[in-house]
Amino acid sequence: MRSFARPIVVAFGSNLGDRRGAIENAAVQVGRILSNFRLSTLIETTPVGPGLDGDPLYLNAVGVGDSILPARELLARLLAIEAAAGRTRPRPGAPRVIDLDLILAGDEVIDEPDLKVPHPRFRERRFVLEPLASLAPDLRDPVTGMTVGELLRRLR
DSSP: OOSSOEEEEEEEEEOSSSHHHHHHHHHHHHHHHSEEEEEOOOEEEOOOSTTOTTSOOEEEEEEEEEEOSOHHHHHHHHHHHHHHTTOOOSSTTOOOSOEEEEEEETTOOEEETTEEESOTTGGGOHHHHHHHHHHOTTOBOTTTOOBHHHHHHHHO
């Protein structure tokens, strides 16, 4: 285990059931894992991806906190929160009660089949970058070296 805490970014999304309640409940649980946890405001977005046009709208948010836990342990805990909330995975992009994505873990770069940090698509996702920029605009992407604010400006 690390001896120093580094910033952790988690994206939250829900497009089934009580979306706000699911995100708020998950945020409480993530706040037990990460110290100094803060949750962005919630924003409503359309589903992104082929064939998802008819799916329900999402509520999205981003949380930022600190942890010494290894990225793999953080991912395992996020997946456990999803499972406890009733998350199923019938197909890629399927509507979900809660979706928790590990976006950043300090300056770590991990590229394994079941764990990719930074999240490979976060740089193209306004629904991640906008709320993250409201909390931590100066946080750096360890791959590009760009700040969250710079990534958001580039996306616009």
